Amino acid sequence: MAALSELLPVAAVLLDAPAADWREAVGRAGDLMVATGAATDTYTAEMIDNVERNGPYIVIAPGLALAHARPSPAVLRTGMSWVRLAEPVEFGHEAHDPVELVVGLAARDAAEHTAAMGALARLFADPGTARALREAPTPRAVHALLSGGPEPAPPGKEAAHGGGDHHTILTVCGNGVGTSLFLKQTLEGVLDRWGWSGHVTVEATDTISAKGKAGEAVAILTSREIARTLGDVGVPVKVVEDFTSAAEADRVLRDTYDV
Numbered sequence: 001m002a003a004l005s006e007l008l009p010v011a012a013v014l015l016d017a018p019a020a021d022w023r024e025a026v027g028r029a030g031d032l033m034v035a036t037g038a039a040t041d042t043y044t045a046e047m048i049d050n051v052e053r054n055g056p057y058i059v060i061a062p063g064l065a066l067a068h069a070r071p072s073p074a075v076l077r078t079g080m081s082w083v084r085l086a087e088p089v090e091f092g093h094e095a096h097d098p099v100e101l102v103v104g105l106a107a108r109d110a111a112e113h114t115a116a117m118g119a120l121a122r123l124f125a126d127p128g129t130a131r132a133l134r135e136a137p138t139p140r141a142v143h144a145l146l147s148g149g150p151e152p153a154p155p156g157k158e159a160a161h162g163g164g165d166h167h168t169i170l171t172v173c174g175n176g177v178g179t180s181l182f183l184k185q186t187l188e189g190v191l192d193r194w195g196w197s198g199h200v201t202v203e204a205t206d207t208i209s210a211k212g213k214a215g216e217a218v219a220i221l222t223s224r225e226i227a228r229t230l231g232d233v234g235v236p237v238k239v240v241e242d243f244t245s246a247a248e249a250d251r252v253l254r255d256t257y258d259v
Contacts, residue, residue: 004119005147008080012036012104013139015084022056022091022099023048026067029081029104038079039106046074047104051091054174054207055225059093060182060243061124063134068105068178070206075106078113082142084134094224095241101134107177114181119146121185124244167200169256172210172222172230180204183221183243190249219256 012032019025030044046069051058059065081104088098103120107113124130129145136142171187173180181204191197205213207229210220214233222230224239238256242248 003147004080004116004123005143007078007113007116008082008143008146009036010139010143012038012079012081013142014082015136015139015142016086017083018086019083019089022051022065022089025065025083025085025089025099025102026051026104029067029083029102032081032083033079033104033106036079036081038075038077038081040074040076043069043072043074043106046070046072050174054229056091056093056097057173057223057225058179059091059096059099060179060223061245062096062242063088063098063100064096064124064244065091065099065102066105066179066182067102068107068175070175071108071177075108078107078109080105080113080116082139105178109177113177114185117181118185118188121182121244122189125186125189125246130244165199167218168216169200169202170210170213170217170220171202171204172207172220172226173204174226174229175206177204179223179243180206183240183249186243186246186249187221187253190246190253194253221252221256 017028026047027044030047033039034041047067050069058067083102085100088100090097091099133145171180171183184202184204187202191200211233214235217235219236219238221238221240227237227239230237238252240252
């Protein structure tokens, strides 16, 4: 699988870009993926349509949006883009507006960018690295940080509460390949530290598939907007506000398992 720095080349990084509103901000992320050969203009329109249909769930942390749509013929190869806005814009998110950083993702399928999402989640989970990424002075500085991110935390000793049972947790977004995969990586980092990785599988999926898979899961973790879309699916649906926060993921997991 391609590394984060390979999927997000220097040419796909734009700093201090003007944008009048969220559509233009997403459009700039799309333009970069078109320019670097990852997608066509049609995919940019699909990313905007995704927000119009599903709401601003792509705003996964304060000031950070992960713009994406479903895999489609408009994706030429899996790739990413990075747009830091000159002035933050409102996406309509209850907790995380305004957005100053838009990361674009064009994916042919989830398998091709799982490692990249994991690396990106780890980078934003580290406050110092996240701040450096947001404040990087040049595109090359951004790319250097993306290339040298920290390794995942090693698994800890097995927690007694893990038991011998195997559980599934679903992370859900509108498309199953973007924000849900990002949250999956954050949760797996916490489970590694707990030593529960052998007992809990985290599966990223979309809203339609989640309703069919809910009966197999102990809980669904997702954004507030997607939780409203899902409604009552027969298992607890827990809202995670900041998909980059290991501390919040830890809290929600503890609440799920009452530990």
